[in-house]
Amino acid sequence: MTDPVELATYECDGLTNFRARPAVAVLARSAEEVETTVRVCARLGVPFVARGSGTGLSGGAVPVSDGVLVVTAKMRSVLSVRPDDRRAVVEPGVTNIDVSRAAAPYGLFYAPDPSSQQVCSVGGNVAENSGGAHCLKYGFTTNHVTGLEVVTPEGERVELGGMAPDTPGYDLVGAFVGSEGTLGVATRVTVRLLPLPEAVQTMLAAFADMDSAGRAVSAVIAAGLVPSAIEMMDALAISAVEKAVRCGYPAGAGAVLIVELDGPRGEVEPGLAEARRICEEEGAFEVRVAAGDAERAAIWRGRKAAFAAMGRLSPSYIVQDGVVPRSSLAEVLHDVAALSEQAGIKVANVFHAGDGNLHPLVLFDDQAEGEEPRAEELAEAILGLCIARGGSVTGEHGVGLHKLAAMEKMFSADDLATMLLLRSAFDPDGICNPGKAVPAPRLCGEPPRPRHGAHPLQEAGVGEIF
Amino acid sequence: MSGTLVELEAACPAGARPAGEADRVDGVDVELVAYPRSAPEVAAALAVAARHALAVVARGAGTKLDWGYPPERAGLVLDLSHMSGVIEYTSDDLVVRVKAGTPLSDLAERLSGAGQRLAIDEVVPGSTAGGAVATGACGPLRHAYGAVRDRVLGMTVVRPDGVVARAGSKVVKNVAGYDLAKLFTGSYGTLGVLTELIFKLAPLPAARLFVSAPYPGTAEVGPVLSALLRSQAAPEALELSRTLPDGRVELCALVEGRQGPAEARAATVAAALSGGEVSPSAPSWWGCLPGPVTVKLTTVLSAIPDLAAQASEACAALGLTGTLRGSAGVGVLYLGLPAETERGAIATLLAELRRAVTAAEGHATLLRAPAATKAGLDIWGPVPGLELMHRVKERFDPGRLLAPGRFVGGI
Numbered sequence: 001m002t003d004p005v006e007l008a009t010y011e012c013d014g015l016t017n018f019r020a021r022p023a024v025a026v027l028a029r030s031a032e033e034v035e036t037t038v039r040v041c042a043r044l045g046v047p048f049v050a051r052g053s054g055t056g057l058s059g060g061a062v063p064v065s066d067g068v069l070v071v072t073a074k075m076r077s078v079l080s081v082r083p084d085d086r087r088a089v090v091e092p093g094v095t096n097i098d099v100s101r102a103a104a105p106y107g108l109f110y111a112p113d114p115s116s117q118q119v120c121s122v123g124g125n126v127a128e129n130s131g132g133a134h135c136l137k138y139g140f141t142t143n144h145v146t147g148l149e150v151v152t153p154e155g156e157r158v159e160l161g162g163m164a165p166d167t168p169g170y171d172l173v174g175a176f177v178g179s180e181g182t183l184g185v186a187t188r189v190t191v192r193l194l195p196l197p198e199a200v201q202t203m204l205a206a207f208a209d210m211d212s213a214g215r216a217v218s219a220v221i222a223a224g225l226v227p228s229a230i231e232m233m234d235a236l237a238i239s240a241v242e243k244a245v246r247c248g249y250p251a252g253a254g255a256v257l258i259v260e261l262d263g264p265r266g267e268v269e270p271g272l273a274e275a276r277r278i279c280e281e282e283g284a285f286e287v288r289v290a291a292g293d294a295e296r297a298a299i300w301r302g303r304k305a306a307f308a309a310m311g312r313l314s315p316s317y318i319v320q321d322g323v324v325p326r327s328s329l330a331e332v333l334h335d336v337a338a339l340s341e342q343a344g345i346k347v348a349n350v351f352h353a354g355d356g357n358l359h360p361l362v363l364f365d366d367q368a369e370g371e372e373p374r375a376e377e378l379a380e381a382i383l384g385l386c387i388a389r390g391g392s393v394t395g396e397h398g399v400g401l402h403k404l405a406a407m408e409k410m411f412s413a414d415d416l417a418t419m420l421l422l423r424s425a426f427d428p429d430g431i432c433n434p435g436k437a438v439p440a441p442r443l444c445g446e447p448p449r450p451r452h453g454a455h456p457l458q459e460a461g462v463g464e465i466f
Numbered sequence: 467m468s469g470t471l472v473e474l475e476a477a478c479p480a481g482a483r484p485a486g487e488a489d490r491v492d493g494v495d496v497e498l499v500a501y502p503r504s505a506p507e508v509a510a511a512l513a514v515a516a517r518h519a520l521a522v523v524a525r526g527a528g529t530k531l532d533w534g535y536p537p538e539r540a541g542l543v544l545d546l547s548h549m550s551g552v553i554e555y556t557s558d559d560l561v562v563r564v565k566a567g568t569p570l571s572d573l574a575e576r577l578s579g580a581g582q583r584l585a586i587d588e589v590v591p592g593s594t595a596g597g598a599v600a601t602g603a604c605g606p607l608r609h610a611y612g613a614v615r616d617r618v619l620g621m622t623v624v625r626p627d628g629v630v631a632r633a634g635s636k637v638v639k640n641v642a643g644y645d646l647a648k649l650f651t652g653s654y655g656t657l658g659v660l661t662e663l664i665f666k667l668a669p670l671p672a673a674r675l676f677v678s679a680p681y682p683g684t685a686e687v688g689p690v691l692s693a694l695l696r697s698q699a700a701p702e703a704l705e706l707s708r709t710l711p712d713g714r715v716e717l718c719a720l721v722e723g724r725q726g727p728a729e730a731r732a733a734t735v736a737a738a739l740s741g742g743e744v745s746p747s748a749p750s751w752w753g754c755l756p757g758p759v760t761v762k763l764t765t766v767l768s769a770i771p772d773l774a775a776q777a778s779e780a781c782a783a784l785g786l787t788g789t790l791r792g793s794a795g796v797g798v799l800y801l802g803l804p805a806e807t808e809r810g811a812i813a814t815l816l817a818e819l820r821r822a823v824t825a826a827e828g829h830a831t832l833l834r835a836p837a838a839t840k841a842g843l844d845i846w847g848p849v850p851g852l853e854l855m856h857r858v859k860e861r862f863d864p865g866r867l868l869a870p871g872r873f874v875g876g877i
Contacts, residue, residue: 084692084768107696129641142645143616152854159850164764164797164828165613166602169849169874170657170858174615174648178641198698222558224581224669264700266727323637327558355639392640399642410642411632418623418631419644425857438643 001025010069013054013061014116018401022049022063027071031149031157031187034070038185039155041068047431050185052092052121056128057321058400060180060436070185072123078102079188086193087146087163092123092186096130099191108193111138114396115304126186128398129178135396136354137228137262138194142177147190150176153183153432163190175422180398180437183426197262200228201272202290204299205257205279206250210234210337210349213255214330216282217353220259220275221326227275230354231258231303234333236313237348237361238302244309247302250286257284257353258303260296306350307361313348314363316372318379321403322386323395326356335385336360343378345371357395358386384409404439417441470518471498477510478502480548489543491523492536493837499543505661508544509628512659515542516626516867523869524659526567526594530601534654535845536837538871544659546596552576553662554636560667561619561636566596566660578670585611585668589755596660602652605753606703606720609795615651617665623650623658626867636664649858656873657862671722675732677701678718678749679742684708684778687715688771690739691794694719695767699734704795707751708774711782715774717742717794718749756789756802759812760834763792763799763819765826770794776822777801783818784811797828809839820847846874 001007002024011019028034041048047067054061054073063069075091078098082088083106088099096117099110113132114120120130126148131140138144147161161173176183207213210232217230233241235254241247249256257279261271276287290296310317324332333349336358340347351359360382364375383393383406393399393406407416419438426432474482478500485496497520502508515522520541525531527547546567554563557580564573570588573595577583586598587605598604599621602614611617620634623646633646650657681687687706694704701719708715717739721732729744736742765773777790777799786807792799801819803812812835819830832845849855852875859866859877871877 082766082768085766086695087766129645131639135639139612139616140639140641142648143612156853158854160854162827162829162850163766164823164826166652166762166764166798166829167850168829168831168846169852170855171602171615171648171652172851172854172858174645174651175858177648178645195696195698195700198700218558221560226669264698264723264727264731266730267723270724270727323635323639325556325559325561325637327556352639356637357639390635391637392635392642394642395637395639396641403642407642410635414629415631415633416643418625418629418633419646421861422644422646422649422858425861426854 001027010051010054010063010071013051013056013059015057015059015400015402018059018062020063020065022069023066025069025071027074029074031151034072034151034185034187035155035157037068037070038151038153041431042153042155042429045429045431047434049433050123050127050181052124053095053119055116055120056124056398056400058394058398058402060127060398060400062401064434072185073121075187081106083108085163087190088193089188089190090122092121092126092189094122096120096122096125103193107196109196110191111144111194112141122189122191123186126177126189127179127181131396133231133352134228136230136352137226142174144192145173145177145189146192148173148176148186149188150184150186153427153429157187161190180400181433182423182437184432199265199268200260200262200296201268202258202260202296202299203272203276204249204288205259205284206253206286207255207257207284209254210333211330212283213257214333216257216279216284217329218327219278219282221354223274223278225271225275227259227354228262229258229260232256232349232351232353233303233306234349236346237306237350240309240312240348241302241305243312245301245305247298247305249302258299303350310348310361310363314346314365316364316366318362318375320358320360320362320379320382321394321397322358322383323392324356324358324386324389325391328389329353329356332358332385332389336382339378339381343374345375345378347378352395355395356391399437401436407439413441470514473514474498474500474511477514478507485543491540491543492532494536494540496543497541499545501545501548503548505622505624505630508624508659508661509630511542511544512624512626512867513628516865521870522867524600524655526597527569527592529590529592530597530603532837533601533834534872535840536872537869546594549661557582560669561638561664562667563636563662563664564595566594566663568595569593570595570598577667581670582667583670584617584665586614586617587753589753595663599651599660599663600653600655606705606793609704609793610702611668615648618647618651618663619666620664621647621650621660622662623660625658626863626865634664638666654873655869656859656877657868671728673723673725673728674746675721675728676718676745676748676752677721677732677735677739677742678716678745679739680714680716682714684715684771684775687717687774690717691770694735694738695795697734697738699731699738701735704793705752705791706770706774706794706799707789707791708778710786710788710790711778716749718752751791756791756800757834758805759803759807759839761801761816761819762831762833763801763823764828765797765799765823766828767795767797769826770797770799773799773822773826777819780815780818784815786811786815800833805836812839813843816843849874
């Protein structure tokens, strides 16, 4: 595809403020076509970028201007489901949810469940090492991929890993997953399937303030409970979602927690009771336990609508994705509030509390004089809090183009140079998604930029960010 | 050599000495041993080694130096026993940062005080954290908790050129940059020297119950395994053990959880095993890697019974006795043979097993054997992606300073 109008579709991913127009977009239908395309790029020294569904949130799939975009979205066959081996083999364009759909008749599921799972592709999940609301218990894509067929940046098709565990040699599957499309293009993915849990229980706990909710999260983790999810929202976020979807969270809550446990029934029920007791001890003034799927969906509705609802509070926002040790949650949230007050800029908090993954939404008016740079400063200061506590600048959104500058704060030049050794082993000519994921030496990274307008998927009504 | 020793003593003030008989690495002579206490001292020692073209082998407790091929050369052993101990442990985070030379048993003791554990089995007694990570060695708990690679959150490594690099972090969720910790886990010390490791921890369960049942042969095991894997009882581990060539097959499932619910689940597992016995203690063989000669077999789950049968038949045909044991719910089996097993028999067995694992979509590797046995044998078998692995090695260790020849494809 070379028509400029058609190519406009592919200018950006889910983070719409980074844009570039490729010279050609190739809608590959098979691994052979990917291989041929990459081979041509390698021969001509033309940079290329792979793209799945384009739902990423860090600009990882933004094309190289006048380069080639390899779109894998048309490769959407579930090649096999093998319940007795607990594996499925899929093409990269298969949507995340379709893996679990294919496995469901056998009582199995695919654990990683990113919020965009209705549309995001497994190939993209491999690139980003996607997690999801339930990664607290189940881990990330890297823990669930055992084999890959990959087209290397030089156009060779190779097998890495396989159906069985522990393939001899370096763990190149582990190195490839999460490499943000910089080490090649995955053309076939072998994933682990797990038995659907016997029981799922979900609880909503309302607290007067963030401090007590943060302490409750730390206490639940410290008690040795392993919930499948612990999510938190603050008063500002709650007010936005109440306006947007009227989810009916307890009135007067300064913070709510959603705690979900799954597994054998005999373990889940006492586990939830213990989580409830801990929340009450930490000051929860109301606790609701979902009686069934409908009530569970109602509890989750507010959480899932949170990002989309931010438009009700503010014309623009910057979302960060930093991670802190769970034991320091209350303290960090306190610091975030202090920074927000100091800057005179509101911050709403909606996040994966169980694994310490913050999503502070820095709210500002892009029409108001000088607000945008102050919001950017605040967003960066929040990442600084994460780095200072030994955390990470990104828990799940990836580095892409968006967090290149932050990488230089989290890692030393030697750390980054070591990462680049791996990259050069796979891509000696530097043509595979160049300029993403790991900053090249002396690169002056982009500062974090705010989101303007809704995510294209939200606009289309097919996805939510959470 | 004395000049090199002086330089090493300067690099590692805690100690450096000429090597003795006991320092040989899988039969290979060593010239010098140094005892670094920190990553900078490791870097300084590597610089000395590079200057004098000494190949370097990192050693924790030295329990798995005979895994893989003997290195082509091993002029310098870096003994990490002075790099032992917990650096940072916040039990509320279920995360620990340790020095690489920390014995797993010391760590287990420290963690159990807070009701926690590493969830990586010490399959070779005496192992250090660094050794477990460098070889990826783990046991029954991987069924529920994942392999070593799934427990490592971050690490510090010293590259052969002396650069100290950090990968990952001490939080449980992190996608910033390449996951180099995966690359280094199971790399047999051929890419860098591990100096610090950050692990994700798990709570110690209140109740641990082992449900065991014997079966006359592998044919009876198949239906039981598939029923168990489908049941909601979801045991935390599932091990198989058989004395070869034709002993009974024992299955043992581990159920962990709260007092009460764990008992109920154990009863369900016992029923699925068609009459399993529940015990609070593990069978004597639990979590012990069979050996001293060890073949590792990997397979898809559905092929476990067939592979177990083929391994038994192959041993019977060669008149070999031994033990077959492993994680039947993961797809990893270990075949242990006596030390005196003849080289020719091992070669034939390995060829037979490679045929068997091809159908099982897995691999057969000779994990551990006397150096004389391994000489001239293809211990690793076919390795997908080998060309890329060579290139990774070339970037990280262009001078082939680290354990040259020990790993796949002569890496």
